Amino acid sequence: MARLILDTNYFVYNDKYYHQKRGGAMGSAFTQVFANIYMLEWEQELIQHQASRNEIYGRYIDDIFMTTNMKIDEITTLIDKVQHKDPNIKIIPTTAEMVHFLDVAIMNDNGHLRTFIYHKPSADPYYLPYTSDHPHRVHRNIPYIALLRAARFCSNLNDFHLERIRIELALLLNQYPPQLLSNQFHRFFQMNKADLLIKTFDEQAYNQLHQRLLYSQKKQKSTILPSNTDPIINPPVLEQKPWDRSLMLVKYPFQTGPNSTFARQFYTWWEKHYQYQGSPANRINIRLILKCNKTLQNYLITKRPNQALLKGTDTSSN
Known part of the structure; x- marks a missing residue:
């Protein structure tokens, strides 16, 4: 199955078919899983190196984060050694007291770990405009989710308040009513039992909020397979669900x-x-x-070629 998927990748460009002989199709679920399997094997030396020194190693797709107390030349030697394992994988290292991993800025603040939200210099303060054609609940939840993200990422109260001001200004620029923002901000603090932070600058209360939200797990129903069921042969995602009449x-x-x-x-x-009594x-x-x-994205972006090209029919004579 893997060979079939990797060797039969075709795409259309300028009304012509092309066969992709190297690499995998972008956006393919299999390609991403296959690449992660390969990278897990490739990064074992780095994982073991970090684990032996009680350091952190993390990777998401093509972004890697590591902590170290080694000297710059020592960590450079280690990375150069790993670089030679596969010439197709290039590492561009950044070593500093503050780095960013995905959308989190991570900083060594005098020996203390400090995290906050990282904003790209070229990023615009854009949220879904309040005038967009979406249900009101979508606009209502955006301020709440933005504050939730800030409270999880920001490790100290000052960074959280700066991010809160940034969120409020960005939403005002996107035409959100001030009263709606005030209501949703109060809803965030009340639902997370942090009303004290609305009026006071209490670092201890914020640390409790930060830790509680950081380690909170989403309540999701998990399907538990019987001990004698092989998840490879009978994957739960392929189980047929009963029809609820x-x-x-x-x-x-x-x-x-x-x-x-x-x-x-x-x-x-x-x-x-x-819904009256006795109604069927x-x-x-x-x-x-x-x-x-x-x-506009639905109208302006076409991801599939036209039907005539897919069917192999020539429409030029018409």
């Missing part, structure tokens, strides 16, 4: 204006006319699924 999923397009309250009005109408509709559970409108 009582559940009816109804999609509807979202529109701003009066139609934005359609879901609430529909449920009120449904309960009034169909009582056994039906209707769930409305929101379908957002297409964006």
